[in-house]
Amino acid sequence: MRSKDIRFLVILACLVVVMIGLTFFVKTLVPHFVTPFWSPLILLFTIISIVVYFMTMKVKSLNDYGKFTAFYMGSIVVKLLVYLAVIVTYVMMFPDDKKAFICTFLAYYLCYTIFETCVLTKSN
Numbered sequence: 001m002r003s004k005d006i007r008f009l010v011i012l013a014c015l016v017v018v019m020i021g022l023t024f025f026v027k028t029l030v031p032h033f034v035t036p037f038w039s040p041l042i043l044l045f046t047i048i049s050i051v052v053y054f055m056t057m058k059v060k061s062l063n064d065y066g067k068f069t070a071f072y073m074g075s076i077v078v079k080l081l082v083y084l085a086v087i088v089t090y091v092m093m094f095p096d097d098k099k100a101f102i103c104t105f106l107a108y109y110l111c112y113t114i115f116e117t118c119v120l121t122k123s124n
Helices: 003-029 038-060 065-093 095-122
Strands: none
Touching (some): 003 038, 038 095, 065 095
16 A cells, blocks of 8 residues: 555544544534434445545546546535435434534535545645
8 A cells, every 4th residue: 555545544534533523522412403414424435435536546547637537526416416325314214313414514525525625736
C-alpha cells in the first residue's frame, strides 16, 4: 500500500471518529434530528468513500485525464443514485423517522463529500 493510501485511510478514520463525536453531541442537544440508524449510515459512507477512492486512484494512475474525468463524474452519478435509493427505501419503510433520517443523512453526505473532494483534488 502506498503512503498516500495509508494517509487517506488515517484521515478517513479521523473523520469517522469526528462524525461519531458530533453525532453524540447533536443527539444530546436535539435528539429528534438524529436517526437511530446513524451508525449504519456512517458505515455506508465510509465504505463508499474507500471504494471510490481506490477505484479513482486506479483510473488516475493510467494518466488519461479523459478517462479519469469520465470515471469521476460517473462515480458521482452512481453515488447519488445509491444514496437516493437508500433515502427512498428508508423513508418508505420507516415513515415516522423520515425527518431525522434525512437530516442525519444530509449532514453525513455533506461532510463526506467535502472530505472526498478535498482528498481527490489534493492527491497528485
